[in-house]
Amino acid sequence: MKIGLFVHSVSGNTYLLARMLETAFQNLGQEATLYRVSDPDGQTLVDEFNLDADLYREYLRLPEARAHDLMPCDHLVFASPTYFGNVSAEMKTLFDASAIFWTEAMLAGKTCSALSTAGTPEGGADQALKAIHTFAQHMGIISIPLPCNLVPGMDIPAYGLKHYTGADGSIRPGKAQAIQAKAMAKWIVKQSR
Template identity: 30%
Template structure:
């Protein structure tokens, strides 16, 4: 049997959601659990060419097997008008086979996002990502207020999941509190997954 792993699945255009993904992965590895970091290909309103199955650079694209075989899922997207990206939504819309087989039922999941502005729809984006995961039968894991950074932060972080405010030109680095919360979220997800094995 393969080693149990947490899947950290993200979509990122400017690298800020990717940074959160890697901080979450760090939290997962601190528990001794394996982690797979995956992304999704970009979609466009009009497709002129097929994307290669393996990206030329960066993280691998997520496969249906990556998704169905994970013991827990951390999923992240930038915020677009208070919602997840079209690319991540397209990927999720094509997970019907995984849903029909019940492969994700009773597995823990968490969500994360980055936005250009403080009131750019972080919480609605997190909620929009939770909906398909709940349909898959996953158990949502949030961030409790027992995390000191959640009470301190003035840049990002919610009880629904970690967030990052990157600024209108995406040049704001992650705050220490945002990093701490991302690591804590990954750690919590992995600890819950271990208890459910």
């Protein structure tokens, strides 16, 4: 299965979470590729908020996502930080750029899943995940929900993986998120057969 992971990240947390999922897919023998969603203000934000510049430079080495990169993928993963209870404007720009495929339903039948990061539980990560699936439904893309028992003892919403970074973004995805990403990859591959 060819999997495209389309990620927008400034602090690096969403990128790290998406990279965990990419690795989990690759370990299952799947062709998985990360794409960077363009952000013309990213470096300014990294500088202004004193974020991890080395990690941001690593993220910038990813190929830049274009709407046409969605086409060859069997499964699409959209990974966005949560901004005001929604996906980032940059992720929304990628969604809007794919409107060229809408009238002919060229993305219909593909599957998708979602990841989001938020500072706190009150930050609206579930809403951002739902926004991703709303976009998918309008394009005819089939959302793959996650079962509540995907990882026993861990709360995972049906909408996708989420990670709380702390108000200052300093809590990086760790072992628990790696376990969740591995389980999510297995589930998606199983559902896509």
